[in-house]
Amino acid sequence: MQFNSLAFLIFLPVVYSVYWALPHRKQNQLLVGASYVFYGWWDWRFLGLILISSLVDFVSGRRIAASQTRRERRAWLAVSLIVNLGLLGTFKYLDFFILSAAQALAAFGLTPHIETLNILLPIGISFYTFQTLSYTIDIYRGQLDPTRDATAFFAFVAFFPQLVAGPIERASRLLIQFIRPRKFDASLAADGCRQMLYGLALKVLLADNVGLVADEVFADPNLDGWLCLRGVYCFAFQIYGDFAGYSHIAIGCASLFGFRLSRNFAYPYFSTSMTEFWRRWHISLSTWFRDYVYIPLGGNRKGEIRRRVNIVVTFALSGLWHGAAVTFPVWGILHGVWVSLEARRPDSSDQPPCGSGLFPNCNQALRIVATFHLVCLAWIFFRAPDLSSASAMIGSIAGIVTAPSLQECLNLFSHKAFFLIAVFTLAEWLRRDRLHPLESISRYRLVRWLTYATVAAAIVLVGEPREAPFIYFQF
């Protein structure tokens, strides 16, 4: 079920109404049932995978905690890792590896008769397997006690607002909220509604509109350099609007049920360095890779060279997590190299980017522009169907010899996509000290409601009502 669908518009109020009429344990049971309906709406057969993943990790978690020996604990952790990564590997990467092996053999002059299995990727599998893996790993590390409450655990794995595309929550933060009784917080729920509205605007108004330009350009990478550049800018905002939009809707939706999910995006395109970008972009995934890959690899504890290598390896794996194609690890490695070359900086993702002034200073402005363009360069690999298309596109952009006139630049904003990019960028810049731009708009109810009505009207009238699933569903 998509967030931007009629089915969800009926589903959400019904679940919400029943939920708050039930006692705590029944609330959790309802959430499990509702989440399975939500997920099964795409294809009920995928429910089997989520059930296997939940059951294995529930049992493994309990067995790890009950084990007397280190060996036994390791064996149960291995069960969890093999099942989860096995599901992920089979459904997401098997075809890719079969094809890669065939290509490698072909390079040596062998022509193997290999057929791919054409396995359909279950929606959200990368997200819920990572979430449930963090549970067993944390128990193994002694950082978390296993739960005895199976309903709460199954609800934690399948919680419908964030099941399909995150944020990837840790058990220590989300599972505990399922175990404790929840009380309705009107303020939290009302802000959740606002956040959902903003998320919907990012998706339908920004991402789906600029996506039209991006799709057109990436379909023909040999276009004129300026057109390619426009397409890359549009894709940068498409993927931001799409994914940050989903995260806002997920967080807002969870708030309606009394849950607080982690922030996943903190105005990443205003970052002044690549390190800062990754503290503001897909925060839940970055911290997952930091805690479960980068730190176990040695983190920064084994010298400067090893630190840099660890960063590149972590980002390469992060790239592979995004998709089964060569372009994704390349995208990850590029980011890894850039981040590893930067000096270490303290985490500042809780602070608004560039302080609270109306304008950035000259240094900040230059750094924002440079960081954004590096990110855009990597997005070409992320979006292009293959390396040769990405190279062709970079070649076209590099071939730009004359800058457009000021009038040409201004004319760009009479195009709907660029007009919307300008509006959203301005709104986010001016409201970057808030969790989302619709938070705490005015003390006057009339102003607030007029703003919400304007945003909703813009979504309906200017938004692109096309069959455009969220991009991150495929990851």
Add this chain to the structure above:
Amino acid sequence: MDRMGPARNMSPYRLLGSGIVFGLLFVVVLVGLEPVMRSLEPDSFLLRDDIKDVLRHEQTLIEAKGKIIYIGDSTVRFHSRGEADTRSQAALLEEFFTYPVLTASHGAYGAREAEAVIQACDRLDCRPEVVVIGVNLGSFSRAWELVPYYDHSLRRFCLRTGWITLSHLWSHLHAPSQLSNPFSWAERHADSLRRVEQVTRDSPPDRQYMNRYGGNLDDSLSFPALERVLKKLAERNQRTLLYLTPINFEDIRRTCPPEQIRRLEDRRRRILAVLESSGHSYLDLSEAVPNDGFDYGGSTVTEHLISYGRKLVAFSLVAKLRETRMGQATEESR
């Protein structure tokens, strides 16, 4: 966290009530915005392309009194890239018949869109002298109806109701449900959908032809729409000329197996039977253009014609219009 919103002790159902009130008020606001949307320049970038087309169609219908309205798909306005003669089918008809012809056409318009245009005629009290409708045999295939680019549901809703703002709301709620709903029509026709995905422009011609002109008419949403639009035109006492647009029968007979050809001929026979029983004038031009009259720029399987093919069709239409004395009254009075 915003502390400017509701009190902390507010009940969840009061918040739900506020949401419902907001939703209802929002619909009222949308209705209020209708004149604002209609006052925008027709080329404003704030208007979606399909809404721009609907506004153009409405303008056409308002100006249609005493003229010919030509409804159809891309074949109506097509000319090949780089062709010396750039006159479209509609332009040729106007020129040969020496009679004003207005078009309400767009790529992939089928019977459902024709029905919506006629409903808009009712709404706008439009009385064209003659309505000409091109009926494409390919438009009754699942392959056609399932292609997202060919989905004109927003245009149809807007043409039928005349509400731009509400049709936006409807299309937002309608569009994403199409494929993500297990009870949806798309899911029920999953086999057809998979077939559509598997057939591309690189597939062998017989598979492409099968995809375009094969399939069961009873599965088609356009076939019942064709019957409805014919009935509607008869009720309006509208002078109408319908014709089957040319398809490349010569190539089909050469490349497709007999069973497939038989199915296509069955389809044609059933559609012609519906046209016959409607009492309107009609022409079967499905075999009127030979192999070399088609434009193969886009695809092997095409209904697009080069200038020579378009002229053949235009001559046939003019002859039929003259034979049935359609458009004559106004021509004489001019």
